Amino acid sequence: MRLLRQTWLLARNDLRQEARRLELVLTAGFFTLVVVVMFALAFFALDGSVQRKAIPGMVWLCIAFVGALTLTRVFDRERESNTLAALLAAPVERLAIYLSKLLVTLVVLLSCSALLVPGLGLLFPSSQVFSANPLALVALIVLGCLGYAAVGTLFAAGLATSSGKNVLLSVILYPLTTPVLLFALVATQRLLEGHPELWGTLSQIAALDVVLIGVGAWLFETVLIGAAHSSPAHSSPASNGSARAAAVSARARSKPVN
Amino acid sequence: MKYIPYALLVGAAALFPYCVQRVFLHTPIEAEMGTAQKIFYFHVPLAWICMLFAVICGIAAGVQLRRRSERAEALAVAAGEMTVLAGVGVLITGPIWGDATWGTPWTGDARQVSTALLWLVFVAYLLVREYGPPNSERIAAALAIFGAIDVPIIYYAVKIWKTTHPQTGVVGSLPQSMWNTLFICLAALMMLSIALVWIRAAQARLAIALDQAWIAADTQQRAAQPA
Numbered sequence: 001m002r003l004l005r006q007t008w009l010l011a012r013n014d015l016r017q018e019a020r021r022l023e024l025v026l027t028a029g030f031f032t033l034v035v036v037v038m039f040a041l042a043f044f045a046l047d048g049s050v051q052r053k054a055i056p057g058m059v060w061l062c063i064a065f066v067g068a069l070t071l072t073r074v075f076d077r078e079r080e081s082n083t084l085a086a087l088l089a090a091p092v093e094r095l096a097i098y099l100s101k102l103l104v105t106l107v108v109l110l111s112c113s114a115l116l117v118p119g120l121g122l123l124f125p126s127s128q129v130f131s132a133n134p135l136a137l138v139a140l141i142v143l144g145c146l147g148y149a150a151v152g153t154l155f156a157a158g159l160a161t162s163s164g165k166n167v168l169l170s171v172i173l174y175p176l177t178t179p180v181l182l183f184a185l186v187a188t189q190r191l192l193e194g195h196p197e198l199w200g201t202l203s204q205i206a207a208l209d210v211v212l213i214g215v216g217a218w219l220f221e222t223v224l225i226g227a228a229h230s231s232p233a234h235s236s237p238a239s240n241g242s243a244r245a246a247a248v249s250a251r252a253r254s255k256p257v258n
Numbered sequence: 259m260k261y262i263p264y265a266l267l268v269g270a271a272a273l274f275p276y277c278v279q280r281v282f283l284h285t286p287i288e289a290e291m292g293t294a295q296k297i298f299y300f301h302v303p304l305a306w307i308c309m310l311f312a313v314i315c316g317i318a319a320g321v322q323l324r325r326r327s328e329r330a331e332a333l334a335v336a337a338g339e340m341t342v343l344a345g346v347g348v349l350i351t352g353p354i355w356g357d358a359t360w361g362t363p364w365t366g367d368a369r370q371v372s373t374a375l376l377w378l379v380f381v382a383y384l385l386v387r388e389y390g391p392p393n394s395e396r397i398a399a400a401l402a403i404f405g406a407i408d409v410p411i412i413y414y415a416v417k418i419w420k421t422t423h424p425q426t427g428v429v430g431s432l433p434q435s436m437w438n439t440l441f442i443c444l445a446a447l448m449m450l451s452i453a454l455v456w457i458r459a460a461q462a463r464l465a466i467a468l469d470q471a472w473i474a475a476d477t478q479q480r481a482a483q484p485a
Contacts, residue, residue, distance in 0.1 A: 158393065250475065
C-alpha cells in the first residue's frame with residue numbers, strides 16, 4: 001500500500017510538471033504524426049490485402065520510435081535539474097521510482113497511440129477493422145506499451161547521467177524489446193484477422209509484461225545507484241560506480257607529475 | 259592452472275586438421291543437400307557455443323552485480339565477446355548453407371531470427387561497455403542478464419510469429435557417423451573457445467586490477483599533495 005502511494009506521489013509530481021508544459025506529450029505526439037505521414041507517403045500505394053499485413057508493423061515501429069524518444073526525455077528532467085540524487089536520498093522505495101517513471105512513460109506512449117491508431121485508420125482503410133473490437137485493441141496497446149516501457153525505463157535510468165549517450169539507448173532498446181514487440185505484432189495481426197486465439201496471445205503478452213517488470217524492478221536499483229554515484233565522478237574519483245573512468249582520469253593526472 | 263588454456267589451444271590445433279579431414283573425406287555425403295551440408299559440422303557447434311556463452315555471460319553478470327565480484331565481471335566480458343565472435347561465425351555460415359539448400363540466404367526461420375537478435379543484444383552489450391557512461395559496467399551487466407533471459411522468449415516469440423508465414427523444412431534425422439563427426443568438431447571448437455575466454459578473462463581481471471592500482475596511487479598522491 002505504501003509502495004503504491006509513493007509511486008502515485010512521484011508519478012503525480014512528474015505528471016503535474018508535464019501538465020504545466022506539455023513538453024513530452026506535445027513533442028512525442030507531433031513526432032507520431034510525422035511518422036504516420038511518412039508511413040503514408042511510403043506505403044500509400046499498397047493495395048488492401050498487403051496493407052493489412054503491413055499495419056501491425058507500422059503500429060509497433062511507430063511506438064518503438066516514439067518510445068525511444070520519450071524515454072530519453074523522461075530522465076533528462078532529473079538530470080538537468082540535478083534532482084536524481086535528491087530522489088535517491090528521499091525516503092521512498094527505489095521500486096516506487098521505477099514504477100512512477102514507468103507510469104509516466106506509459107501515459108505518454110498511450111496518448112501517442114491515441115493519435116496513432118485513428119491516424120492510421122484515416123490513411124489506411126484496411127486498418128478500420130480495429131474499431132470492430134475496441135476492448136481488445138485497448139488491451140493490446142496497453143500491454144504492448146507496458147512491456148516496452150518496462151525494459152526502456154530501466155536502461156533510460158542507467159543512461160540518465162550522460163547527455164550524449166542517447167544513441168546507446170536505442171542500441172540497447174530495440175534488440176531487447178523485440179520479444180514483446182513480436183508478441184504485439186502477432187496479436188495485432190490476429191486482431192486484424194479476427195483470429196480466435198487473440199485473447200490467448202494477449203494473455204501471453206501480459207505474462208511477458210510481468211516477467212519484464214519483475215526483472216526491471218530487480219535490476220533498477222543497481223543500475224540507478226551506479227548512475228547516481230557516477231554523476232559527481234570528477235570530484236570523487238574513488239566512487240564505486242565509475243572505477244574505469246576514475247582510473248582513466250587518474251592516469252591522465254599522473255602523467256605531468258612523472 | 260595457468261597452463262590449462264594453452265594446453266587447450268594446443269589440443270584444438272591438433273584436433274582441427276583431423277576434423278577437416280574427417281568432415282571432407284570420411285563422413286558420407288548427405289543425400290538431399292549434397293556437399294553443402296558439410297558446413298553443418300562447423301555451423302552447429304558454433305551456434306551451440308554462441309548460446310552457451312550467452313547464458314554464461316548472463317549468469318556471470320548476475321554474480322557481478324550481486325557480489326561485486328571482479329572475477330565474474332571479467333568472465334562476463336570474455337563470454338560476451340565469445341558470444342559475438344561465435345555469433346559472427348554462425349551468421350556467416352548459416353546464410354551460406356541456407357543459400358545452397360533452401361535457395362535463399364534468409365528465410366526468417368525462428369532459429370535464424372532468434373540467433374541474429376541474440377547477436378545484436380550482445381553486440382549492444384560490448385558497445386555499452388566500451389562507449390557507455392562511467393557506470394556502464396552495471397548497465398552492461400543488466401543488459402547481459404536481460405539478454406540471457408530473452409533468449410528463450412525470443413525463440414518462442416519468433417516461432418509464433420512465423421505461424422502466419424509458410425514453414426520451411428529444417429534438417430531431419432542424421433546417421434550416427436555424421437553425429438560422431440559433429441561431436442569431434444564440437445570438441446575442437448569448444449576447446450578453442452574455452453581457451454580464448456579463459457585467456458581473455460585473465461587479461462580483463464588484470465586490467466581491472468590495474469585500474470584499481472591507478473586509483474589507489476592517485477588517491478595517495480592527492481592526499482600527500484596539500485601537506
